[in-house]
Amino acid sequence: MSQLPGLGIVKGMAVTLRHFFEPKATIRYPEVAATITPKFRGRLQLLYDEWGTLKCETCFQCAQACPIECIDMGGTDTKGRYHVHWGAPETYGERRDESALRRSGRTVPDPAYTHFEMPDDLAAVDAILDEHDRDPARMLAILEATQARYGYLPVAALKRISHATGAWYAMIYGTASYYRHLRFEAPEAVEQAAAIADHRPSEEAFVAALDAALRRPGRA
């Protein structure tokens, strides 16, 4: 396209000028957050070691290294005051504190990492674990039994399971968050605790949508 010398340049400049007035593609974080599906693998999560303890030592290396400064450290210091990255990490009373925060684009509050309530007793979890012989290979069964008992999967119970079976907490969490019939939040009504097939609603929605699309009354 160079019959006229310079015409290509002019066309290019027309393109950039047009772009100048077009809506921009940038997502203006943090006022606007991109939609992240629950299974997105870029979420920042703290890891637990094989004994169920938090691996984070609040060493600030990650916060220091992060180019977009989306990591904050927080914790209580020796006087019981809550700070965000003030002072050397040694001054924190409990370095392996659950309250190490991060300012990432979480779209849903993750109940596993907020202040968690201890359920009334964890002896039931121990009983379930003994029943399944503390076998990590039967993790799904253990989780389903725990959910049947408590109505949801409390974090304390998951930690106990991690301690007892030797499976990493992160692995257990990963497993539990994959299956739709397992939940981490307490159900509103106690009756729901007994329901086992919680994947069913999404499947039923699909079947109903299929019937609607076929424009015929659905049949079993």
Added chain:
Amino acid sequence: MTEILPTPTTWPSILLGDAADGSGRPGRADEAPPFAALRQAIAGHGPIGTIGAVVASGLRGRGGGGYPTGEKWRAAAAMDASRRYVVANGYGADPAVTTDRTLMERRPAAVVEGAAIAAFAIGASEAIIAVRAEATAAIAALEAAIAAGEAAGRLGPDAIAPGRDLIVRVRTVQGAYMLGEETVLLKALEGRRGQPEQRPPHPTERGLFGAPTVVQNVQTLAALPWIFRHGPEAFAATGAPHSPGTILVQVRGPERTGIAEVPLGTRLGDIVDLGGAVAAGHRLKAILVGGPSGGILPTDALDTPYDFGPLREAGAHVGSGSVIAVDDRACVVDLARLLTRFCADEACGKTIPCRIGTRRLTEIGDRVVGGLPRPTDLQLLADLSHDMVESALCDHERLTTLPYMSGMRYFRAEIDDHVLRSSCPAGVCHPLAVTAAVGAQ
């Protein structure tokens, strides 16, 4: 319980047996001494002979892939391992299809016996039947059959010989559509997150708990007692030359919905006719073959044999065994979008092309249906589907592209109506204008 549709009497009834309609049909799985086939396999054929018999019968997996069963068993048996497993996949991932569950409710003994035969053949001491947690009737039936087998001494510890157990147990699984994929099912049985694994190594090499595992659909296993009772040659004579036997199909037609046992190789149109004739004033427009990740075939494809190879060539696949007749009141593009969205929602998220690609496919579908398609959308659809198929880790990703790919192949005119003329011939998609009055085709 789902209705069993009446089928022509010429079709053999291998899987459903005389529960179909009770008429005397050739080769029906009439009542035989329970676990006779298992006894015959253990006493008569031995492991290698059993595998040979299955190979000779030409049985192919009914889980949708159609892999020759005997080859699979041979591969697992050849592995040098101390433990092996058989997993029967009775999960039935397709929410709209209940063939596996119905089979387990009606003929649990066949399923249990087939699992036991498979376990004996490959040298496994344990067979696990994975069932949906909510299929309580099936679970109860299976457990009753297992109890009967153990009571008869055919199953349980030392069932084959002293020191060689043959344990069959039922495990309930739930919670994800992906559990229909074999490696995902194995993960769930191991209690781990349900994401597929790279294959090779196949489960026959390293499967459940690292041991060689044979994963078969319950329909495949349920055919085994019949094979041993009537002989592999008789089985090979049914169905199609390269795909002998029958398969359970769930037909969703204009008049009836139900399960039918059809020989492989049956003309697709005959299967569709089982669902009844199209309502007056309407005509058949398309056939959805294979479930949420199936292909949409046109009426020209009614002569396609219902078989693994021909369906794949036509752009669909056997899949879950679902055959849905679509009349002209429905919009093919909308249907494809619905299926793709389901597949995208159920994707496990392990690989990027699947996680992002299925999402983009649904976005394209939403744009096309919503009336604001981009001019590059169709080309993007084709390129994206090609890339997804090429880079797929598991079949879920590959098959998610089928609805749109078959739609593009056969219903290009309808897609073009949406994209180029912003109109929906069936009048389904909003806010597009309705160009044709419903029924006035």
Added chain:
Amino acid sequence: MTAAVGRAWTRLTIAGKVVFIAVPLLLALLVPLGIALVLWGGAIVDFLAANLPLVRFLVAATAILLMTVPTAFLIIYMEMKVIALMNLRVGPDRVGPFGSALSVVHGLKVLMKEDFTPTGADPLVFTWAPVVVYLASVMTLLVIPFGPGLFGQGDINLALLYFFAIGGLSVVGLLMAGWSSFNKYSLLGGLRAAAQVVSYEIPLTLSVVGLILLAGTMSLNRIVLMQSGSFLDWNVFRQPLGVLIFLIAGTAEANRTPFDLTEADSEIVAGYATEYSGMRFGFFFFAEYVNVFIVSALAVTLFFGGWTAPIGWPWPIVGSLDPGSLGIGLLLLIAIVPVVATLLLAAPFFVARSSMPAWQALVLGFLLFNLLAVVAVLGWAFISFDWIAGLIWFLGKTYVFVFTFVWLRGTLPRVRIDQLMGFAWKWLLPASLLNLFATAAAIVVVGK
């Protein structure tokens, strides 16, 4: 006493410490100054009045030096923001409104960096190279007329020659930088940059010679006056080829895309400026952006009418107001107008958004009143003082060209060094010679 001060010191906050130091310091400076002024003020004023040209020069030089820094900041911000918008990005967003304080922050950052001299470098030459480059650019601003009567030095009738001569001194600075860095790659970069600048100076100068022939003078002021009237009198219509060559050669002179390979990241790091850091690098950086401004300013002056308006002001200029004539009315005006205007402007906000507290609406009204007042004053100044009008037109036109340079940077890829040199010698030079001959022939034929 010292103990008391010491105790007080530790109790102060940082702001307090600043005040504690600054106030005595200021007093120490201002009081003697005030006394000096009082004592010798008259003598100083007389001296200045006697040497008015010197004063004028000093003021002009100071003004120009001071002006270059904000100009550079502005152009840097424009570049970042405009190129981002053209790339469908948002660009600087957080620092200051719409990221406008970012370039200032960049300048501060450059100041705070470590300023070192590499081992083996010639310290004198190394230190003075950026100064030479920067001054060579800035001194050319002395002769550009910003408005009628607004030029640094009196109506030099060799202004254009001065411009090109001083502008060419930047080559010396580049070579100084490249040589003194004690880095063979810097040397190569410096040589290439010098070659580029020198090669494009010839077409640049020759393209203007045709204009000089037409104008008959090298005085920039007179060239601008020659173009007064309407935009049809602008030299762009008399020397179309000249404008084109000038702009292309000017782009190369200013080291702008597509001719910016001396500062491209992939080309021997930063060329001649590789070994520079901190404020010395800042000088090179500023010099480049000031160069952009200068080339645009010269193009506007020579070809696009300088400070003249495109069309004559259609309405007769209203005589300047004399506020003093209003007498007591002025006092009332000052008292009443702001209040009334604030209330009037706040009323729509208060009525439309009842959730807004009243004081917020009033604040908004006040801000709007201020905005209107500024606009009104500017408009009055525009029509009353022709030098303000001229300045505004000049700056406006110059920044149109600056925008065009930035636009080019956002659009075009860069050329290779051999393409660059070939283009200068094989295409621009013959073209400018052709332009020159054509103009001369036209003058002879038409008998101007």
